[in-house]
């Protein structure tokens with residue numbers, strides 16, 4: 125019989141290519157559905173490699189603008205000196221080398237969605253021009269005088285803490301409030317529980333198709349190593365390690381060293397007390413997520429007093445941080 129993660133993998137791939145069935149991802153999918161119904165700007169936050177671009181595309185495809193263009197601009201990848209002309213375009217003769225008119229990405233997205241990726245890295249000069257566009261709905265190409273009306277929905281994404289960037293005067297707070305009307309938070313891989321295995325099996329199935337070698341699967345120690353790793357690079361890191369492992373493994377069975385992961389710590393049989401604690405901690409985490417950080421409701425659901433709930437949360441190092449769209453993030 126195939127392992128549970130493998131059996132579940134096929135059903136968990138959504139039409140938008142996103143995989144996930146854990147509570148955090150279900151909440152994300154519901155958030156995406158809700159924001160797709162609106163035409164207001166959305167800010168997607170999340171660590172690197174958590175799927176922000178995938179989420180932006182999913183919002184666009186589920187929105188009324190789905191048949192119109194989705195245009196992405198990576199504000200970190202374009203040199204600051206070129207960003208203005210990339211965004212706003214230019215007229216012929218606007219500067220040396222401007223041999224003919226070029227449309228900017230804002231104009232290219234006419235009627236559709238403009239995805240401003242890594243918005244936290246946008247230079248202040250471009251922030252000012254972008255803000256002006258958001259306020260007026262109009263742009264002027266560089267070197268031009270015509271004011272052009274552009275109707276786009278803005279989705280932006282960032283892995284940097286924009287509130288900290290505002291405090292450091294690297295990001296305009298008025299722009300932040302324009303961009304961040306609705307918010308979606310991508311959970312990091314370490315908050316996705318069983319989805320880690322689901323993703324690993326799915327990614328391996330994809331790599332298997334391209335692989336010149338016969339890949340049979342992960343060894344049990346490799347599976348434990350995957351579960352124990354912290355995944356700072358999130359889904360992208362997982363994909364890269366699996367690709368590397370598929371090329372490196374020798375007899376078709378992927379070992380921790382093929383994934384360049386540390387050998388997993390030996391697992392000792394659990395004591396009854398440890399099993400009880402893990403179950404208690406799991407029940408609290410799930411109740412917190414279900415009840416959107418309302419501790420009164422969590423205590424009521426679990427049939428304990430609030431004082432007991434506070435004590436248990438302290439013992440298990442659980443912290444509730446206000447999430448987005450009412451989502452709850454629990455950190456150990």
Ligand SMILES: Nc1ncnc2c1ncn2[C@@H]1O[C@H](COP(=O)(O)OP(=O)(O)OP(=O)(O)O)[C@@H](O)[C@H]1O
Nearest residue numbers: 141142143171172173174175176177178283359360
């Ligand atoms: N839930 C998911 N299911 C399947 N694939 C995913 C999922 N999340 C991310 N990926 C894949 O992981 C990779 C990284 O995703 P993406 O580029 O959307 O992340 P990101 O948050 O924009 O990363 P960065 O901050 O580095 O730009 C992509 O190949 C994407 O297809």
Ligand SMILES: [Mg+2]
Nearest residue numbers: 176177241281
């Ligand atoms: Mg990205």
